[in-house]
Amino acid sequence: MIWEVFRQENAGDYHKHCGNVHAPDREMAKLFAQIQHGRRMQTKSLWVVPQEEVGEVDTDDTSFGGTTDKAYRWAVTYTQVDESFAEEIAESQAEQEEQAKKKREAETND
């Protein structure tokens, strides 16, 4: 049986997927995960989750973010605004532009 392992580095962080272990049950999965995923990395906590309990939806099932152009959602019209007054806005904008670029590239490659 395969258990997916999620590691949290520090209290308050998200648990991030870091691999899996084969184990007959939850207790053994926790023991093995400590060695394989917690020994050499800074670790605060580990989760083990039976692989079959993980729900998945992928690009075969859906078009993530829809298929139409959603550029109107960007704050691009405020071109005269100095974004540096709020780092969060600047980051969010940069992130959206990056994602849109990736999406366009993916569509071009299709």
Added chain:
Amino acid sequence: MTDRYDTVDELDEEATEAFRELIYRLADDEYVIAERDIEWQIYAPTLESDLALANIAQDEFGHARLWYDLAQETGLSEAACLWEKPADQWRHSTLVELPYTDGDWADPVLRSYLYDTAERLRVEALAGSSVAPVADRVQKILDEERYHREHAQSWLERLTLGGGADAGTEESHAKVQDALDRLFPHALTLFAAGEHEETIVAEGFRTETLDDLRREWLDVVIPYLESLDLTVPEPEDEKRTATGRNGDHTEHWEPLLEEFTKTYREFDFDHPVRLREGGVS
């Protein structure tokens, strides 16, 4: 009230001898069980169990290092403590030197349980040692030993029939029972006295006697193993004369020592290879 020693330099000659015996009992056990356990690398039942046992062996090598470093503080070289130490000066219990049989996974699991339970008790009995550098090492070791016991017990509960919902099969149970019959007499040698035992206790190097430790160990392992439906041999019937603690070992010891010191001997330290000054010699 015994004297307290901030460093091992403060020990007189007789006390130093006794102190080395105590350290060798600890260090040699750790070193030799690790040496045996790494024989399972790539042969354990699954990748995960392989890594877990290798990890445990690595911890034990680390503990051996802590103790051998302390032995060196008494004025011995690393070679004298380890690589060049004659076979009959090793003080480990015969439990740790016994060879494994290919594929007999019940053996390392049970051996680890018997050993690591004793390890916890004896290391706890060093927390109040009269020698400060001994007491300082205790917590580091205990933290890692907890995983070792959890690991061994989790396996035992899955291999035996008494393990409740996770119980094993008739076959796996029989293999654990077989390992228990074979290993138990050797496990008792963990508590056998060496030449300097009286001094070790009188000087307060260890705050409990071996008899106390043995009793505590039996009080833990017998009920636990019986709860797994295993039959524990009668301890009083199991008196081995070759305890390892007295330098008297099984026939499996010398070949193992030969094997793990082979590379050291081949280095030929007296005649190191030189790349210059007259070419490669």
